[in-house]
Amino acid sequence: MSETKKTDPVATVPAQASAPEEREVLLKVEGLVKHFPIRKGLLKRQVASVKAVDGIDFEVRKGETLGVVGESGCGKSTMGRVITRLQDPTGGTIRFEGKDITRLNTAGMRPLRRDIQMIFQDPYGSLNPRHTIGSIVSAPFRLQGVEPEGGVKKEVQRLLELVGLSPEHYNRYPHEFSGGQRQRIGIARALALNPKLVVADEPVSALDVSIQAQVINLLDDLQDELGLTYVIIAHDLSVVRHVSDRIAVMYLGKIVELADRDQLYRSPMHPYTKALLSAVPIPDPKRKGGRNERILLKGDVPSPLSPPSGCRFHTRCWKATEVCRTTEPPLIELQVGQQVACHHPENFDDQQPQDTVLLTASEKESEPVTEEAVEAAPEETAAEEAAPAGTAAEETTVTGETGSEEPADGPGEPAGDAEAEEDAPAQATAASDDAEGTSEKK
Numbered sequence: 528m529s530e531t532k533k534t535d536p537v538a539t540v541p542a543q544a545s546a547p548e549e550r551e552v553l554l555k556v557e558g559l560v561k562h563f564p565i566r567k568g569l570l571k572r573q574v575a576s577v578k579a580v581d582g583i584d585f586e587v588r589k590g591e592t593l594g595v596v597g598e599s600g601c602g603k604s605t606m607g608r609v610i611t612r613l614q615d616p617t618g619g620t621i622r623f624e625g626k627d628i629t630r631l632n633t634a635g636m637r638p639l640r641r642d643i644q645m646i647f648q649d650p651y652g653s654l655n656p657r658h659t660i661g662s663i664v665s666a667p668f669r670l671q672g673v674e675p676e677g678g679v680k681k682e683v684q685r686l687l688e689l690v691g692l693s694p695e696h697y698n699r700y701p702h703e704f705s706g707g708q709r710q711r712i713g714i715a716r717a718l719a720l721n722p723k724l725v726v727a728d729e730p731v732s733a734l735d736v737s738i739q740a741q742v743i744n745l746l747d748d749l750q751d752e753l754g755l756t757y758v759i760i761a762h763d764l765s766v767v768r769h770v771s772d773r774i775a776v777m778y779l780g781k782i783v784e785l786a787d788r789d790q791l792y793r794s795p796m797h798p799y800t801k802a803l804l805s806a807v808p809i810p811d812p813k814r815k816g817g818r819n820e821r822i823l824l825k826g827d828v829p830s831p832l833s834p835p836s837g838c839r840f841h842t843r844c845w846k847a848t849e850v851c852r853t854t855e856p857p858l859i860e861l862q863v864g865q866q867v868a869c870h871h872p873e874n875f876d877d878q879q880p881q882d883t884v885l886l887t888a889s890e891k892e893s894e895p896v897t898e899e900a901v902e903a904a905p906e907e908t909a910a911e912e913a914a915p916a917g918t919a920a921e922e923t924t925v926t927g928e929t930g931s932e933e934p935a936d937g938p939g940e941p942a943g944d945a946e947a948e949e950d951a952p953a954q955a956t957a958a959s960d961d962a963e964g965t966s967e968k969k
């Protein structure tokens with residue numbers, strides 16, 4: 528963890544020797560694209576595609592935590608599954624420790640399955656109820672043919688202790704545990720093979736708020752102890768706040784802002800980031816004076832089937848002008864440690880100062896309002912977790928690449944994706960605990 532985290536109340540961690548930006552790059556993603564084809568008719572002709580991830584670039588350095596946030600449907604989970612190669616990308620490249628892993632097949636990925644692990648959202652669905660905890664946590668050893676020193680049982684018991692469970696839980700079954708404990712079991716399984724990169728997809732969103740901090744703190748402690756690198760996906764900025772070194776904000780398949788955690792919270796540059804942040808409760812009322820307005824994002828996230836032209840956020844942005852409608856802003860580093868894709872950023876010089884006339888729609892769109900006004904209409908905050916209207920589910924039948932029909936509000940199962948089945952069969956069936964240390968989402 529970086530030095531910046533020392534001040535966090537929930538994360539008291541020792542400072543690392545080197546600053547995050549000096550550490551070696553572990554994962555590098557360039558131009559990453561994942562489109563899901565939509566097929567219709569008897570011949571299953573492709574008629575459109577869901578642009579879940581639509582050209583994103585980022586890197587993750589050894590020992591750091593990258594938080595990824597955004598509203599539901601913006602492509603976070605898809606990004607997570609593609610970078611772990613549970614799903615194949617449609618385009619772009621993924622490099623892990625300098626090696627191009629974008630097109631590796633199952634056999635090629637096999638040794639890397641030890642190094643790259645995923646923790647999923649649902650601690651209830653991800654553990655096979657018929658298997659004992661010992662069998663679940665030892666699955667990665669079986670699958671990789673690894674015999675730990677001292678034997679599998681001893682190692683599994685050590686892992687259980689590491690995640691705060693008792694070694695005596697070895698012979699118990701998942702239903703005997705609470706949600707938080709089950710997520711700990713999932714974490715123990717993910718850590719079994721001593722991975723270098725852990726991608727955690729909404730690791731606490733299915734848990735009680737009171738338990739969330741404990742699990743996040745556990746991940747944080749484990750990172751220090753084991754030198755792990757994390758990508759933590761969350762829809763809520765307050766979840767990633769305490770553990771992230773840097774945060775990427777996604778909107779409709781794009782990264783709109785990627786910045787050091789403190790910079791992002793102190794002076795967000797993308798209006799969307801500002802809106803998301805304005806909905807995060809401030810725990811310290813003394814600091815409230817600094818931020819007493821919330822931004823109510825009106826309307827829903829547009830459909831990823833046909834995202835808006837230019838800047839994808841322009842249909843909901845209160846600052847949008849003509850250039851936003853016509854020209855996509857590139858993600859550029861406007862300030863050291865802060866990349867933004869916006870023509871009219873907040874807290875920085877306007878990038879298109881000549882373009883001053885607001886789009887008519889923008890004038891009516893989201894706007895800063897006072898806390899009092901928000902309290903009168905709390906249901907419209909940016910943090911709202913409503914499913915995006917106009918997603919594939921509502922508009923048409925979405926078929927995965929197998930041609931199998933699946934609802935678009937929950938289509939993220941690797942098993943519904945032919946590519947995933949072909950190239951990562953172990954992960955596609957992870958719910959049965961037979962995955963190589965991973966667990967199934969939802």
Ligand SMILES: Nc1ncnc2c1ncn2[C@@H]1O[C@H](COP(=O)(O)OP(=O)(O)OP(=O)(O)O)[C@@H](O)[C@H]1O
Pocket residue numbers: 563577578579597598599600601602603604605606762831918919925926927935936937938939940943944
């Ligand atoms: N297998 C699939 N087939 C078709 N569309 C899909 C598939 N998986 C995801 N999508 C669509 O891709 C878009 C992005 O989904 P994704 O789950 O990645 O978003 P998210 O930001 O993680 O949202 P959430 O927080 O709700 O999981 C959504 O519109 C979703 O319906």
